[in-house]
Amino acid sequence: MHVPDGFLDATTSAGTAVLAAGTVAVALRGARAELDERTAPLAGLTAAFVFAVQMMNFPVGAGTSGHLMGGALAAALVGPWTAVLSVTCVLVVQALLFADGGLTALGTNVVLIGAVTVAVGYLCTRLATALAPRSRAALLAGSGIGAFLSVPVAALAFVGLFAVGGAVDVPLGAMAATMTGVHLLIGLGEAAITVAVLGAVLAVRPDLVHAARRLRGTATLADRPATAVGGAR
Template sequence: MHVPDGFIDAPTSAVAGVVAAGALAVSLRGARRELDERTAPLAGLVAAFIFAVQMLNFPVAAGTSGHLLGGALAAILVGPYTGVLCVSVVLLMQGVLFADGGLTALGVNITDMAVTTTVVAYAVFRALLSVLPRRRRAVTVASFVAALVSVPAAACVFTLVYAIGGTTDVPIGKVATAMIGVHVLIGVGEAVITALTVSAVVAVRPDLVHGARGLRQRLKLRVDGELVDVPAAAEPVAARTSRRTLWVTGLVTSLVLAGFVSFYASSSPDGLEKVAHDKGIDAGARPHTASGSPLAGYGVKDVADARLSGGLAGVIGVGVTVVAGSTVFWAVRRRRGTDVSPASTAGTGV
């Protein structure tokens, strides 16, 4: 759903840029409370994983494909504020290096793909957890539904932005119907990817999953014919997988997905591209500012072999994203440390 340059007029794009900047400022402050020495490295990895999986377009209808947006996944794994930053880092790397998503439309894309998906998904996720049994399985179910809802929500926001500042004269009803219809289908793929990923991480390190905190499944013993909870102190806490092992596994998985599996992704246009072409929205599209980038189009310039070119681009993208994301999140984490003054710790035993 990357919006290219020229779909939305300059004034609306500027307003969206202001909204995005405000959301990022709020997210930077909020991320200081979410990140610690354990989760900061995971946040950089989440950004790299989202970049990799976004390269894996999957077919959803005749001539149409979809890909992960990632807001729900990021919010549940590392928190909503950090999640906004994760997806924003991905969008920035894609726009600057790969000419994917317009640079003048960066504010629109962050508002739509990072802020909307994360906020909507996390709100739905928390609402479901408040009524579901407090078990790890509930995290998976809530993740599925939250991700499913977040994608058509983003389609609605794009439709609203287009209604305000679209550069072509297309009836908004037709745009809304087409966008929401195809993105409901894409949402199913988003939900499956999100639920499987969250479930896998919860299975080995539930203590690192923001959305699973306080929901550790209690062990039970049978006493006098009745099942009773074992006290929480008796439960081992995520001893099966170290943080380093999880990080390395996640990074290798991301590299394999972007460097190898991406070659087999669907080549059909994604939901927005298909709707834009069918409805004439793309009539106002402009060439991307970074179209001359050596990595434009997710290929390495002057590498003739398509498989090698795309694989190298994917590996480079994962590497750059994990470095950029990790740098941002470590900086936020360090800033959190400097914000804790001696006065604020007085009387706390710190």
């Protein structure tokens, strides 16, 4: 999904760069509320983990592959603003060191992979936890659905950008259909990885998962049945 240089014209790339910079600036402020001494190290690890899993392209048939984008997973693990920062760090390392995703396209990739997937993933997870605040299954389902949807939504966002400033004129309807089709398949992989990783972390350390803050009372009870919930600290 990493957009290379050349797909979008200079004006559009400059526009997405400004949008990306603004998003990161807002995220730097928002992340402060999500990060404390205890959760900050998890944010670094989340970024490193997303980088690693993004290397694991999985086949989706017809000579095509996809890989995790990680926005929905990161949003559930460390919170949406920290997720934007974490995925942006991944994209910066990929673009600068590995020539994965263009340099002039870095802003585009931050918007698509760093912001759009985080937003879709977070909104779905938040909706699920609002409907069923005490349910770990609902949290996993919301994150899975968010992860699944985040991929085709990001793909369609790219089509939107291409409509504004694509390098060549191509039929946008056909392009949208092709992009949506293949990215729905990749979204299945995104959902599977997101649910597997989030489920594993919830099983071991639910207290570190941002989206499970409201489940924490239950987790604390289960951990230490003799002590009061949420003791002074």
